[in-house]
Amino acid sequence: MTSPRIAFLDVDGTILDHGKSVAPSTVAAIRGARAAGHLVYLCTGRAAGAIPAGVTAIGFDGAVTNGGAYATSGDETVVAATMPREAVQRLVAYFQDRGLLFFLQTDAAVHASPQVQRKFDVMMRRWKSAHGESDEPQTAPQGVPQSRDLTEIDLDRVAKAVFLGEAVDTVARAQDELGDQFHIVPGSMPLPGGSNGEIGMRGTTKGSAIASVLDHLSLDRSVAIGIGDSWNDVEMFQVCGTGIAMGNAAPELKTLADETTTSVRADGVWNAFVRHGLVTG
16 A cells, blocks of 8 residues: 555545535545545535535544634544634625625534525526536536525624625735735535625635644644645645635636646546545556
8 A cells, every 4th residue: 555645635526526416436536535534524615414315424533614714623623613603704794785686604504594595596497597507527516505594694703705796806905905814715506697706715725624624633734635626725735735616617727726626527526536546456
């Protein structure tokens, strides 16, 4: 066996295609790598409570969730970096003042007002009506998030926010106006127009959580592999010794990775694991 490695895998567009299917080769890669003595962690922008059961059932050694606000290793919590209440209140006021749709994530669930949930439902139906089942893999869940009511949320447990606007510069404006305190990246929801983004605290990223996990395990960054396809994966590429973009990632994102594997529909995870010796092809 080669020296043990540790792999961090994004979910949507890396493990999951169209938010619902997982390639058998991906399951074989993950289970085969772990059986060979390597470690495999999830690394997702999703809340832990919003990861599909079919993904968690594959079996992992831990997970980075909420874009890096939380991280677990086995049964241990390594990172739990929720937003300060005043930061959440600033975000909510910003979204409401500008008429933006938004969701707030705790580690357990996604929260939204009934009005936002209904509007998002309409937007997703409109997109599906216009595009159908695209031949290209999508990086975001292809359905309406199963949200809890926003009034039920504990503002001291918010880990991340997702927002949507009708203007194409919605994310760019948020970066300009909120970047002093928050880390803001473009989202990847397939919508009929406008733009969407993800917000965490400044300094809280997948990369920061991976660094904490590696320190917890006393592992050097050189043994880490990070595989993803979205803009919230950039810091993962930077921290891991080998950053790998999926073939279905945006061309601009691929330039920020060390290498590119095939797409989620073309055994991307399996091929990356074979190339780096985690499994035998």
